[in-house]
Amino acid sequence: AKALPAATPAGLVLAAGPLRAEPRDVRVGCRLSDLPEGGLVATGSARRRVQLRELRPDLRFAELRGNIGTRLAKAADFDAVVMAKAALDRLGEHPPVVDVLSCEAMVPQVGQGALAVECRADDGRVCSVLAAIQDPVARREVDAERAFLATLGGDCTLPAGAHAHVRGDTLAMRAVLADGPDGRCHTVVGEDEDGVALGRSLARQLLDTVAW
Incomplete structure (x- = not known):
């Protein structure tokens, strides 16, 4: 999932994401x-x-x-x-x-360790079949991390990372963004029931802080 564009192209959908592997x-x-x-x-x-x-x-x-x-x-x-x-x-x-390396010391790339299956949004049959391999926890985490990266307007080349994990009924996330490829790192953390909203909020916090 980490190599996918942060914004899914029109006409396509991330139909499924199986159990996430090690993100570190x-x-x-x-x-x-x-x-x-x-x-x-x-x-x-x-x-x-x-x-x-x-x-x-x-x-x-x-x-x-x-x-x-x-x-x-x-x-x-x-x-x-x-x-x-x-x-x-x-x-x-x-x-x-x-x-x-711990996720605190080295915040992973968005979607690291996760697999994602992309298909045509109008292909209901394929989407239905892929639903069988969907892991709801992995999907929730990856959606939150991708929302963070999409709000930054970046991709996997950006000096940024995010790691989300489900904690009870909420989702916690740590995110990092540097001033540039040789700049200082800025880190934010947060927790919310709405993972996508959390990802967007943390991205906006960093954009308000980081000098580009």
Whole structure:
């Protein structure tokens, strides 16, 4: 779900989202506390870079893109590589050193760990079939996170993240947005029964705070 446009194109609908996998990021190769001064961390994500810089201003960063196999093959060239835990889990990859980052320390990408099935809005038969794999909790979380990103007017390249989780009858969310790819991170948290309204509200709070 994290690679989908924040706004669903006209004529299409997100018909289903199955049970969500692990939303957190992981650091492969070295734990944060073990990274040397000025350590080189590989990631192609602006969101990850700005948050890691908040934790360790001394770190250096290198671009690393490609599929999971490509990134793991190049891991030895860096002190650490950061990627989504769900990607490793789904491929059955188990690198020797994996440091799982909390959602508080590293707010995930919108929709990270979640799958989404998109189809034509007017295809009632397909929508009905897909309803069988719908997980209501995952859908509620992802809808809230996507509302956040859509209100920002951004996509997965933005130095922003959001993580929502159901807490009883309400939905809690933590969201982050940086001033720019090398800027300071701003974090907001909130809770509401209406997840979409919460996502939009947190986005507006950040837009009022962050200097663009």
